[in-house]
Amino acid sequence: MEIYTSILGTADAPEHHDALHHLAHKHAVDVVRLSRADLARRRLRIRTDAGREVAIALPRDQKLFEGALLALKEDSALVVRVETERWIRLAPRDAAAALRLGYFCGNLHWRVRFEENDLCVAVETEEHVYLERLEGLLEEGAVTLLSDNGEAG
Template identity: 65%
Template sequence: MNIFSDIIGAADQPGFREDLHRLDHAHAVDHLRLSRSDLARRRFRGLTDAGREIAIALPRSQQLFDGAILELKASAALVVRVETEDWLRFVARDAATALRLGYFAGNLHWRVRFEGDVLLIAVETERRVYLDRLEPMIQSGEIRPLRTAEVAVP
């Protein structure tokens, strides 16, 4: 098992981009796919797309990111890729309900962000967990789930 204790650089840096492009054409770039929440970890074991078991042991001064290069040799490379995040989207019927929804999400330590009047909740476990907790507010019409492309209408 290889242990990686340093981030060499970023895949989009000019000095590395050409080498990675060449290796990619030779099918010699392996990826370690991580969730956004895994980026904060400094010590763990993982499995690359090619099936290699690896260990990460980074110093406190370094943090993983999308495109972090962990290995770059003439014949192979290993690059971190962050999986696309899934977000649930909700709109509240009024300001008081929006405040209650935000308070509720905060108490459950859910990671959220805002797009205008829409509250987005990061899906970090099964979607059903979030929807079950919010079901009373959905059923009462206090909040309405939105599809990804749907725009909230005041």
């Protein structure tokens, strides 16, 4: 198992473009896919897209990010890619419901963002877990679950 102990730069950097482009044509750019939560980790073992088991052990002053270049050799490269985040979008009925929803999500330490009057919750486990927890608010109509396009779902 290979161990990667530093980030060489970013895969998008101009100085790496030609080498990565050449390796990509040879199918020699391997990828480590991480969740957003895994970006905060400094040490982990994971399988690459090619099926290799690798370890990452970074110093405290380095942090993983989308496009982090972990290896660039004459015959191969290893790049970090971050999985697309999924969000549940919730529309509170009124100000009182919004306050209840915000308090509820805060108590559960859910990561949220706001879009206009809606609250979006990052899905960091199975989606049904969130929906089960929100069941009471949804059933009483205090909160409406919206689809990705903003329509009631």
